[in-house]
Amino acid sequence: MDKLNRDVWVFIEQRNGKPADVSFELLAKGRRLAENLKSRLISIVAGYNAKAIAEQTFHYGAVECLLIDHPDLEHYSTLPYSRTIINLVETYKPRVMLFGATIIGRDLAPRVASHTKSGLTADCTDLQIAGIKYLKKDYQDLLLQIRPAFGGNIIATIISPDVHTQMATVREGVMRMEPVAGSVNGKITSVSFIPDESDKIIQLIEQHRQESKVNLKGASVIVAGGYGMGSKENFRMIYELAHTLGGEVAGSRAAVDAGFIPHERQVGQTGVTVRPKLYIACGISGAIQHRAGMQESNKIIAINNDPDAPIFSVAHYGIVGDVMDVIPKFINVFKQKLR
Amino acid sequence: MGINSIVMVKQVPDTANISGQVMKEDGTVNRAKLPAILNHEDKTALELALRIKDQYGGKVTIITMGPPRASDVLRECLFMGADEAYLISDRKFAGADTLATSYVLSETIKKIGSYDFIFAGRQAIDGDTAQVGPQTAEKLNIPQITYTEEILEVGKSSVKVRRKIDGGYEILESKLPVLLTVIKDAAFPRPFKAKRIMAYKNAKTLLELEKLTEGNSLLYVDQLKEEYIARGLYIKTLTMDDLKLDETRCGIHGSPTKVYKVESVVLAGGNHEKINPTQEELSRLIVKLMEDHILG
Known part of the structure; x- marks a missing residue:
């Protein structure tokens, strides 16, 4: 077990170059999970001119950022993004990988999980690390993935006991954003992106996004x-x-x-x-x-x-x-x- | 020629309409008592497929993985206008999570063969995961557009789609084939056609034909099946062996995620302070909130 990677990865979502709040919420949670696993919290940033976002993730506890920076990744697109993330997961095999349960996260995570045959639980509202007994077998340090199910009438705890990478998407606003106190330092590791013919199967024609003027989260x-x-x-x-x-x-x-x-x-x-x-x-x-x-x-x-x-x-x-x-x-x- | 679509549908418990009758005495939901329905967004997906067929011709094929009684939703799809339906059913599929389900569905689609579009609802109301669509697309190595709001233009080998994104929408153009997952607002599903109800209410799966022959020595399943095929009333029924699937990738064995624990949500007693809606009591409440710096 020692040689296996126990790191916690968080996919950092950006829209028009702006990181999504949920990604920082996940880093705060991921930091605690990594502490429990005695491992490292790593942020995964894909985008164009995204170095500033990579550095921002260190303020929320990431000790390393895998940065894929390329003009083709400026806007989220299923095929190039999933191809890139799949490669990273297959190379490093993280123990835990988290995505926001946003439209992007819910588009990307299943594609990655399907290819890598990882367990993936949608829309979690809580995550914990625990040792448990399941079907008479003992498991150390499993990710407990807690989510409402059945129209919210039950709360289910899901585990992925027999695969290495445990993936989950997490709802926005459920975890709290908690910046790390004091000075931080982290390492940016650049990952090269090689464009592929398949990236052009889907073309973005136009995009309309309006920053919401409603700020419910900040209201007292x-x-x-x-x-x-x-x-x-x-x-x-x-x-x-x-x-x-x-x-x-x-x-x-x-x-x-x-x-x-x-x-x-x-x-x-x-x-x-x-x-x-x-x-x-x-x-x-x-x-x-x-x-x-x-x-x-x-x-x-x-x-x-x-x-x-x-x-x-x-x-x-x-x-x-x-x-x-x-x-x-x-x-x-x-x-x-x-x- | 025409444009061929495959629509993936699911029979789901109607979790949105939980009435008193399905509540147990302890305040939890009796899941077995919930009515089973065709997932709403899958119905919307079928509507989009039928609109393409109306305009360009072609064939609409429905597939579902589920227990024998899932044939009910397949008949509904036939009532709406689908040409053909497949029930993929096997005890060995039990306990499948989204990964195992997408394996079975993608292998079924490979067996059906050529298609231009695969449609599915964005998510099913029992699990709300939205995973099976993208996972199936990945296994077929085809592109996907999730959260489809509108099909703007169907070309010879491409499609232009408007999809929802966080805070707005975007327009994408994809080559075919492509898998689209569809949100409820995309279309209003057409009602069942009376003529089609009359025609297809007797459509049957192999499992249902087997039931008919039970205890009737004059009926033979194979013969009956031929007869139903000839009348266009046979719902194709495939098992794990029919599809030559890898058993280790089906059902609970092929599912990396397991349900470890389930807790029913029970309402707590509630120890709130009761305030009567009188001038005096409201006044006392507001003063208290102000003193606590909650208000004002």
Whole structure:
């Protein structure tokens, strides 16, 4: 076992030359996994003029960066990216490899796992290293890959006991970004990229990307509405309360599906994970998918007319009542207190 | 000539519609009681394949790997307009993860032969992994475009596709053949055609024909199968041996990932403080939040 590589790799995703937050979140988690494995955390950066990104990864704990820098890699493209990463994985055989569960990560990781016959678990919400017993066999230092399954009704722990490389994609915002304190140094190892005919099978014609103006992750107060708001008109009350409190507006998936609010403001498993100082859930029943995205908020107020709504199980303060009655009262009282 | 498509579909438990009847007393979901449906995004994928067929001619072939009862979703695909369906079913496939599944599907596709497009839903609602599509494309050594929003243009040997990316969209042009995974917004699946329901409701897999002959000494499976083929009602049924697959790459043996532990989500009691929606109590709550520097 000694000779085998025990390193933890994190694929660093960049869009238009900007690294994705989730990649740094993964580095923070990967650092801990590498400590547990007594091994090294290595970042994998592919792009063009991406040296600055490579250096940034050292601030999040990477001790080495494998940098593939080439004009053909400026924009993510399935075939050249997967070919490159597959080569690296086959050469070095890392013990753990992590990707963000983003559109790019979910495009790339299965392709790499398929070729290298690695285990791959999608959309993990937690990762741990542990020794376990499985089918009467003892395994040391396995990666426990924890994810919701079955529409969020169960939490499954997945292992890849009998293959060397254990791969996982991890949801955005679930792990915390934690820069390393003090000065850092890491080694950049350049990996050469040799263009291949197959890279041209798919051509990028045009790309439109808009940086979202909504910053739910950074908000200290979030007022979120659910299907229980009843209508788009009623949903304006959510905006009013958020405006009064100086907070951001969010919604549950049901509210998004009903067209009350755009998808970029969705909190939960298929939306954003948030940890504000105060989260006010209005007319949200609180399916596990939603709770997964907000239950770590510092304080949670739930307003719902159903006293049995699951949202109350994660709330610090519960108000049973009609949202259209409670919210205006709340606004009034708050305004009085400000005076 | 025409353009040939293969659509990979999956029968899934309807996890989105969990009603009281499927909840156990301990607050967990009784998975066995959930109705089985055709995965929504696979249906959208089929719709895109059918639109190409409507415009350019060709053939739409459906494949699914699953238990015998997965034939239900194959019949639905026939009702919608698919030309042919394959059920890939074997006890030895049990416990397959996405890698083992993509091995079986890619070998099936190699056996079916020529195709221009392979379609699949972006992901299935029971696992939400979105892995089988790309893993199959890799095994076939063909390109993939995931998160397809719209097919813009089908050329002789290429296709132009708009796909979703984080924060926007991009337009890609790919040579054929290509595998596309499709998101729900890409199209609204057409309803079943009454005529096709009448025609294909009696379509049967080999396993279903075998059931018919059980206890009936006058019926022979081979004969019945010939008859169903002649009437265009035979759902091709393939096992591991039919496909000459490597057993070590199928089912649980071919699956690097294993489920170590499953915990049902049970709601905690909830020790929240109850606030009555009165002026006084709301006032007390807001003052407390302000004092704690949570608000204001």
